[in-house]
Amino acid sequence: MTPYLTLERLFARLRALGDAAGILGWDAQTLMPTGSAEGRAEQLAALRGLSHELLVAPSTADLLLAAGEDALDPWQAANLREMRRAHAHASAVPGDLVEAESKASSVAEMAWREARARSDFALLRPHLEEVLRLAREVGRAKGEALGLAPYDALLDQYDPGLTRARIDPVFDALRAELPDLIRAARERQAREGAPPAVAGAFPVEAQRSVGEALMRTLGFDFARGRLDTSLHPFCGGATGDVRITTRYEAGDFTRSLMGVLHETGHALYEQGRPAAWLSQPVGDARGMTLHESQSLLMEMQACRSPEFMRHLAPVLAGAFGAEGAALTPEVLHRIYTHVAPGFIRVDADECTYPAHILLRYDLERAMVDGDLAVADLPGAFDAQVKALLGLDVPDDARGCLQDIHWPGGAFGYFPTYTLGAIAAAQLFEAATAAVPEIRPGLAEGDFAPLLAWLRANVHAKGSSLGTDEIMEGATGRPLGIDSYRAHLRRRYLGEGVAA
Amino acid sequence: MTPYLTLERLFARLRALGDAAGILGWDAQTLMPTGSAEGRAEQLAALRGLSHELLVAPSTADLLLAAGEDALDPWQAANLREMRRAHAHASAVPGDLVEAESKASSVAEMAWREARARSDFALLRPHLEEVLRLAREVGRAKGEALGLAPYDALLDQYDPGLTRARIDPVFDALRAELPDLIRAARERQAREGAPPAVAGAFPVEAQRSVGEALMRTLGFDFARGRLDTSLHPFCGGATGDVRITTRYEAGDFTRSLMGVLHETGHALYEQGRPAAWLSQPVGDARGMTLHESQSLLMEMQACRSPEFMRHLAPVLAGAFGAEGAALTPEVLHRIYTHVAPGFIRVDADECTYPAHILLRYDLERAMVDGDLAVADLPGAFDAQVKALLGLDVPDDARGCLQDIHWPGGAFGYFPTYTLGAIAAAQLFEAATAAVPEIRPGLAEGDFAPLLAWLRANVHAKGSSLGTDEIMEGATGRPLGIDSYRAHLRRRYLGEGVAA
Numbered sequence: 001m002t003p004y005l006t007l008e009r010l011f012a013r014l015r016a017l018g019d020a021a022g023i024l025g026w027d028a029q030t031l032m033p034t035g036s037a038e039g040r041a042e043q044l045a046a047l048r049g050l051s052h053e054l055l056v057a058p059s060t061a062d063l064l065l066a067a068g069e070d071a072l073d074p075w076q077a078a079n080l081r082e083m084r085r086a087h088a089h090a091s092a093v094p095g096d097l098v099e100a101e102s103k104a105s106s107v108a109e110m111a112w113r114e115a116r117a118r119s120d121f122a123l124l125r126p127h128l129e130e131v132l133r134l135a136r137e138v139g140r141a142k143g144e145a146l147g148l149a150p151y152d153a154l155l156d157q158y159d160p161g162l163t164r165a166r167i168d169p170v171f172d173a174l175r176a177e178l179p180d181l182i183r184a185a186r187e188r189q190a191r192e193g194a195p196p197a198v199a200g201a202f203p204v205e206a207q208r209s210v211g212e213a214l215m216r217t218l219g220f221d222f223a224r225g226r227l228d229t230s231l232h233p234f235c236g237g238a239t240g241d242v243r244i245t246t247r248y249e250a251g252d253f254t255r256s257l258m259g260v261l262h263e264t265g266h267a268l269y270e271q272g273r274p275a276a277w278l279s280q281p282v283g284d285a286r287g288m289t290l291h292e293s294q295s296l297l298m299e300m301q302a303c304r305s306p307e308f309m310r311h312l313a314p315v316l317a318g319a320f321g322a323e324g325a326a327l328t329p330e331v332l333h334r335i336y337t338h339v340a341p342g343f344i345r346v347d348a349d350e351c352t353y354p355a356h357i358l359l360r361y362d363l364e365r366a367m368v369d370g371d372l373a374v375a376d377l378p379g380a381f382d383a384q385v386k387a388l389l390g391l392d393v394p395d396d397a398r399g400c401l402q403d404i405h406w407p408g409g410a411f412g413y414f415p416t417y418t419l420g421a422i423a424a425a426q427l428f429e430a431a432t433a434a435v436p437e438i439r440p441g442l443a444e445g446d447f448a449p450l451l452a453w454l455r456a457n458v459h460a461k462g463s464s465l466g467t468d469e470i471m472e473g474a475t476g477r478p479l480g481i482d483s484y485r486a487h488l489r490r491r492y493l494g495e496g497v498a499a
Numbered sequence: 500m501t502p503y504l505t506l507e508r509l510f511a512r513l514r515a516l517g518d519a520a521g522i523l524g525w526d527a528q529t530l531m532p533t534g535s536a537e538g539r540a541e542q543l544a545a546l547r548g549l550s551h552e553l554l555v556a557p558s559t560a561d562l563l564l565a566a567g568e569d570a571l572d573p574w575q576a577a578n579l580r581e582m583r584r585a586h587a588h589a590s591a592v593p594g595d596l597v598e599a600e601s602k603a604s605s606v607a608e609m610a611w612r613e614a615r616a617r618s619d620f621a622l623l624r625p626h627l628e629e630v631l632r633l634a635r636e637v638g639r640a641k642g643e644a645l646g647l648a649p650y651d652a653l654l655d656q657y658d659p660g661l662t663r664a665r666i667d668p669v670f671d672a673l674r675a676e677l678p679d680l681i682r683a684a685r686e687r688q689a690r691e692g693a694p695p696a697v698a699g700a701f702p703v704e705a706q707r708s709v710g711e712a713l714m715r716t717l718g719f720d721f722a723r724g725r726l727d728t729s730l731h732p733f734c735g736g737a738t739g740d741v742r743i744t745t746r747y748e749a750g751d752f753t754r755s756l757m758g759v760l761h762e763t764g765h766a767l768y769e770q771g772r773p774a775a776w777l778s779q780p781v782g783d784a785r786g787m788t789l790h791e792s793q794s795l796l797m798e799m800q801a802c803r804s805p806e807f808m809r810h811l812a813p814v815l816a817g818a819f820g821a822e823g824a825a826l827t828p829e830v831l832h833r834i835y836t837h838v839a840p841g842f843i844r845v846d847a848d849e850c851t852y853p854a855h856i857l858l859r860y861d862l863e864r865a866m867v868d869g870d871l872a873v874a875d876l877p878g879a880f881d882a883q884v885k886a887l888l889g890l891d892v893p894d895d896a897r898g899c900l901q902d903i904h905w906p907g908g909a910f911g912y913f914p915t916y917t918l919g920a921i922a923a924a925q926l927f928e929a930a931t932a933a934v935p936e937i938r939p940g941l942a943e944g945d946f947a948p949l950l951a952w953l954r955a956n957v958h959a960k961g962s963s964l965g966t967d968e969i970m971e972g973a974t975g976r977p978l979g980i981d982s983y984r985a986h987l988r989r990r991y992l993g994e995g996v997a998a
Contacts, residue, residue, distance in 0.1 A: 012541075013545050013548075013549075016541045016542045016544070016545035016546075017542075017545055017546075017549075019538060019541070019542050020519055020523060020542040020545070020546060023522075023523055023526060023542070024519060024522055024523070027522060027526065031725065032740065033721060033722055033723055033724055033725060033740060034722050035720070035722035035723040035739065035740075036723060036737070036739050036740035038739070039518060039737055039738055039739040039740055040737075040740070042511075042515045042518075042778075043515045043516075043518050043519040043522070043737070045515070046512050046515035046516055046519070047515075047516075047519060049512075050512075050516075050549060221534070222532060223532050223533050223534035223535075224532055224534040224535060225532055226530065226532060238535070238538055238539075238542070239538055240534065240535050240537070240538040241531065241532060241534075241535035241538055241539070279541075
């Protein structure tokens with residue numbers, strides 16, 4: 001067997017171990033008995049530890065070197081590149097640093113729960129300092145191995161190829177106009193009055209049925225996935241077994257429903273990965289920017305469109321009776337595009353959401369660079385909220401303590417949320433321009449034209465290309481802010497829309 | 500670190516991998532989407548393959564040898580013995596034989612489903628011949644390594660230390676009197692008339708509530724386990740996360756309910772394993788005879804007793820209203836002790852069940868010895884059914900095609916069912932003699948005295964002792980048929996019971 005084919009077998013095994021961990025992680029969030037957490041942690045640690053050992057074994061390094069001599073077709077060559085990338089990340093960091101980071105972030109996450117509950121930053125501070133110290137060390141180690149600056153090396157973990165130099169011009173442009181956009185959108189909506197409050201009896205079982213029906217409408221394959229309930233919604237599971245979750249409120253279906261459509265976007269990407277390469281790194285989704293682009297394309301571009309509201313209204317009327325029938329397409333659209341600056345990122349509307357990301361990007365970059373001390377984080381956070389959203393943060397629970405990412409060691413993740421929103425707008429614009437059936441299809445519950453375009457132009461590419469290459473192939477240009485800006489101005493300011 | 504302590508770390512890792520496989524196996528039977536079977540098979544194969552590699556690695560053999568020089572306390576010494584046992588089983592069989600057996604049994608199981616559905620033994624025959632050929636090869640290889648005859652080596656896989664020489668006298672005694680016992684029991688019950696048929700509206704949700712309530716009554720800890728639904732009931736999951744399943748029929752709760760109590764008996768054994776040794780082989784349940792003794796002690800000894808029916812009747816009346824109220828303790832006891840010879844093992848009552856095992860033991864032993872060809876299995880099977888149960892098998896689906904065990908390669912498993920029933924009677928007799936509160940407790944839904952005795956005398960022993968040593972410690976003598984015989988004669992012939 002050639003070195004390359006030996007590597008394919010090794011990575012297929014790593015995929016199987018990763019998939020096993022994916023199902024176990026899903027189970028832990030959905031069904032696991034309360035007393036089983038410690039045992040589950042042992043199981044996941046064993047799977048991760050063995051995977052790491054297999055990946056960084058000297059024999060793997062030898063094979064990765066030797067495989068360069070094999071005659072490879074383009075997908076195999078891309079696969080080898082992705083194998084090397086995984087190996088470089090894994091072997092760049094010494095085992096004791098990996099372990100120290102894992103333990104420190106576990107401890108910090110526990111402290112964070114307490115700190116957030118009491119809104120007491122002092123409880124988190126020493127733990128966050130330790131997590132940051134180790135994250136910077138990881139960034140330096142990976143940066144050296146990959147030839148990247150430390151923060152770029154951290155970005156690269158979540159989105160291969162993403163760099164500060166790539167992000168800055170995009171985010172700078174956004175930062176320059178976002179406050180004005182939000183102000184203008186709010187003034188426009190103030191003239192229309194607030195949308196009616198949604199409060200009524202929306203039985204959880206009916207909500208679940210609506211969710212599953214709409215997942216089918218979008219193209220989710222229930223023979224290879226599930227919808228379940230968890231405290232924090234996510235898309236997880238395994239290759240060929242994609243499991244999304246939501247959380248229901250019996251008095252208000254709107255958040256849960258849009259959450260299901262968001263996670264379905266993630267799931268469709270996973271279900272659409274290239275069939276011939278599912279067990280290999282090149283068969284993976286490309287990175288978190290494109291992943292988030294798929295969830296946000298479904299949620300923000302397709303399912304908050306006026307067209308989709310025409311499909312949604314009768315579905316809700318059928319499921320919820322009179323309470324549902326009051327929700328006309330126009331009312332639904334107003335509910336789902338209402339702009340209201342707030343403190344909490346995960347509750348933010350489409351228009352104000354990027355502000356939450358811009359400020360976190362700024363702050364985490366400064367922390368990794370050593371320009372912002374953890375002790376100064378609350379003040380810096382609140383100042384940015386004031387500048388971008390015009391709000392005075394009343395306490396740290398509604399400020400810098402609201403997210404788990406930093407205590408969990410995930411520096412370099414936040415920017416992909418807004419880069420995903422930007423990519424979603426660009427992809428949706430290109431798709432609807434190329435396929436005229438897509439927009440009318442949304443009103444009829446026919447997502448097949450949209451899904452076919454996404455399958456061909458994004459999902460089936462796997463990781464054979466970089467993010468910008470995929471964007472160029474799909475839209476004719478690399479990721480940029482134009483489509484997103486136009487989308488926001490159209491939806492929230494009415495620009496370019498016939499009255 | 501000493502060789503012994505290094506081995507403890509290795510086996511803790513193997514336990515974590517085995518537990519991961521346990522949860523994945525549970526998921527496959529309960530929730531997994533239909534299209535995910537292939538991926539799940541890959542995940543389980545990766546976990547098993549890696550575990551096998553870790554176990555048979557040359558370094559493991561060296562450590563097992565060197566650890567004999569360490570100063571060990573009795574539990575550590577027993578743990579080392581169990582490690583060596585696991586290693587001997589795993590290393591006795593060459594990798595390609597393991598793989599061939601695994602593949603052949605997968606293929607044969609598929610053929611078996613078809614053959615059983617069509618009642619066409621010819622469809623299974625060549626596949627069963629191949630599975631048997633490989634099982635005999637495994638028996639020879641393990642027998643050589645363990646110093647055992649091939650069939651004894653197969654028995655040893657499921658019940659360490661069990662041999663044909665140990666089984667034969669017990670089963671011979673049973674065989675000599677079982678047909679007469681069944682006949683006498685039937686004559687006695689014929690005089691009383693058949694118990695009323697159970698058929699009504701027993702909503703699945705109410706059945707589930709009753710099942711969970713009774714699991715709590717028996718002592719099941721829901722912080723470390725679950726009850727779910729699957730096509731074939733089982734007790735599975737992981738250390739500290741014991742998951743049992745049942746299957747509901749809305750028209751008849753009786754089988755599902757007793758099935759839950761049976762699996763709860765298995766689960767209580769798992770939940771009662773010695774806390775300090777959960778990650779180690781010595782902390783395992785001892786073997787399938789004792790495991791089945793715990794399920795059958797709960798199901799047959801405790802929960803089919805007249806005492807328990809006094810607790811059960813009001814529970815059912817509360818759950819099922821008028822339909823439940825008709826089920827007096829006396830009616831329930833007649834339903835749950837009704838003797839009716841039939842073709843299907845898993846549907847058999849307590850009194851006729853051993854006949855199904857005696858004949859399977861005879862036949863599988865003969866097949867492994869080469870004294871019975873697969874081609875002759877149907878005829879031999881039917882002749883034994885006639886001899887032991889007085890029934891003429893109408894087709895192979897209700898004959899030798901009914902069980903998955905042989906197509907699945909599980910030769911040497913069947914005897915543990917009836918050995919378990921025998922052990923259950925002996926343990927229950929000893930427990931009730933030692934603790935007078937146990938029997939009255941059953942009538943009051945107070946299983947604490949019984950569970951405390953089982954915890955101390957069986958569960959907490961783990962695998963520190965052999966089956967007969969545990970039986971002797973708990974009951975004063977090794978496994979024997981006396982208590983079981985007395986139990987059957989008391990319950991089914993009224994011997995030794997005050998009228």
